[in-house]
Amino acid sequence: MVPKSAQTPKTVTGLLEAAAAAAPETPALIYGDTSLSFASLSAQSRRAAGGLASLGIKPGDRVAFWLPNTPAYVTLYFACARLGAIAVAVNIRFRASEVGDIVGRSGAKVLVLWPDFRGIDFPGILADVDPDALKRVETVIVYSESDDVPAVSVLGARTVTWDRLARHARFDGDFSVPNGGCNIFTTSGTTKAPKFVLHGHTGITQHAIEVAYHCDLLKPDTVAYLGLPFCGVFGFCQALAALAAGKPTLLESAFDAETAVRLMEKHGVTYFNASDDMIDRMIAVKGDRKPFRKVESAGFANFNSELADIVERASEEGLKLTGLWGMSELQALVARRDPQDDVAARKVSGGKLISPNARVRVRDPGSGELLGIGEAGELEITGPSQMLEYYLNPEATEEAVTEDGFIRTGDLGMLEPDGRFEFLARMGDVLRLGGFLVAPAEIEAEVQSHQTVESVQVVGAGSAAGNKAVAFVIPAEGCTVDEVEIQGHCAQQLARFKVPVRIIPVDAFPVAESANGIKVQRGKLRNMAEEILRRPG
Known part of the structure; x- marks a missing residue:
């Protein structure tokens, strides 16, 4: 376990x-039938660092990870950290326009992917990316667990296999610095393009150690299960905390409820975090098995209003x-309810x-006045876990951070006694879909690019299958809206979880007069959407 003292690591x-x-x-890490010790992880990360260095990766360079949870992801992440490079997280559900935007704007020199993961045509998706977005990619690293690996090609870039990189001579130097950047996560707001949240070594490291202590991961029998993706702070922060504690993590490349239940029961898992949807699915398939028998408590994120x-x-x-409670700018697991509280208290976020x-x-x-206990307003939080900046976006950084260093969270909350908050x-x-925050404007732009759509409003609606995007559209003059056609149109550019499950034509949007002008009543649209999703058929 990492010591909590003056000798605490800063990188x-x-x-x-x-x-x-x-x-x-x-x-x-325990992954399938393989197990990787901490000593082996350290050694492999040094070899991977040697491989990346041979490809020209230097401090400050960006490496885009379009990769599911694997030991290779963790190994490459630590390799980047050793070289002072920045790992850019790319959701594996993202498609051409999203991947191109993140890789292009971040200026990534390397793109890492698993081209045949779960039968998805990642090379085909990559082929649809605007070539200008990939012009700074010099190397594509291909990871695969099959013998017949699909060909991957990016114009002007070389292709290197993960196996070759992992066999490279070790690099034992260390270019990481406490205040240097090491992670970029994407976050959504009110604009189409996501912001890039840049975190530094000290913030990532200190938060991992503090989560390990706060969540009692030092106990000898600690075994963690991780089904949350590394590409988001929720999964990433859990993984780093277990590593900081020197404890094993059972790793799934992507969450599957049946596999999760089986692994938890077999290995006696004591610690995990999940969304309410994931927990609901595990309960549904567990039967007479007792996967949670050793779990003292588990953190959960309340994403689906149908699972209250x-x-x-x-x-x-x-x-x-x-x-x-957490957010990309402050990392996940920033706040946690007391496991000793009653059910009513534990179900409240914060x-x-x-x-x-x-x-x-x-x-x-x-x-603009500060409020007292029990008064609702915008949460402002500061702490060791907060971001360095929005990468290449000083205007957004200035807007998000107060003069005395607090993050304006954009969340409505209120203080509770003893320093807690709700x-x-x-x-x-902002919508929360598939466990990720998504700007409505991003989906609206794709829907409205269809020739039959004059105007669109997208809302998130809770359903038995999780929170889903629903689009209300005003048809273009003389046009008829074809739901299936528009959904297919969106699916070409957006991740599946962002594609609206319903395209609903309306004559007009409900609006209300305010001091600042006429505003669409999104709450009414949300209520309409949830009512429609509840209908059978």
Whole structure:
């Protein structure tokens, strides 16, 4: 376990080396039938760093990870950290326009992908990316678990296999620096293009250590399960915390409820976090098995309004769920409810800040005055886990950070006694789909690019299958809206979870007069969408 003292590591590289020194033969990652010890992870990351260095990767360079959860992802991440490079997370559900935007704007020199993961045609998706977005990609690293690997080609870029990279001579230098950038996550707002959240070594490292202590991961029998993706802070922060604690993580390339239940029961998992949808699916398939028998508590994210009773149902299965709070700019697992609280308290998002050095306050968005306990306003939070900046976007950074260093979260919340807080709702209209925040404008732009659509409003609606996007459209003059055709149009450019499950033609959107002009009543549209999704058929 990493020491919590003056010798605490300040970089991601130091975090791994401290864990490897403390528990060299302990499994760090268990993936399928393979197990990788902390000592082996350290050694492999050094070889991968040597391979990346031979490809010309230097401090500050960006490496785009379009890759599911695998030991190779973790190994390459630590290799990038050692070289002072920045890992850019790309969701494997993203398609051509999204991948092109992130790879292009980040200026990534290397793109890592698994071209035949789950039968998805990643080379075909890549072929549809605007060539200008890939012009700075010099190398494509191909990972695969099959003998017949599809060909991957990017104009002007060389292709290197992961196996070749992993066999390279070790690089034992260390270019990581505490205040240097190491991670870029994407986040959504009110504009189409996502912002790039840049985190530094010290913030990532200190947060991992503090989560490990706060969540009692130091216990000898700790075994973590991770079905959340590395490409988001939720999965990433859990993975780093377990690594900081020197404890094993059971890794799934992508979540499957049946596999999760089987792994948890077989290995005696004691710690995991998940969305309410994931927990609901595990409960549905567990049968008489007892996968949660050793789990003292599990953090959950309340993404689906249709699963308001998930904490109660989990309790009936012997699983104690605790509400959480986090965001890309401050990382996940920033706050957590007390596992000893009753069900009513544990199901509320928010809680106590994990870091003793973090602070929270609430501000009236209208008057700008700070508010007291029980008064609702915008949450502002500062702490060791917060981002360095929005990468290449100083205007957005200035807008998001107060003069005294607090992050304006855009979340509505209120203070509770003893320094805790409650998250109430997003203040804006950002959608949460498939466990990710998505700007409505991004989906609206794709829907409206169809020739039969004059105008569109997209809302998120809770359903038995999770939160889904629903589009209300005003048809173009003389046109008839074809739902299936528009959905197919969107699917060519958007991840599947962003494609609206319903395209609903309307004559006009509900609106209301305000001091600032006429505004679309998105709440009414949301209610309409949920009513439509509840109808049979």
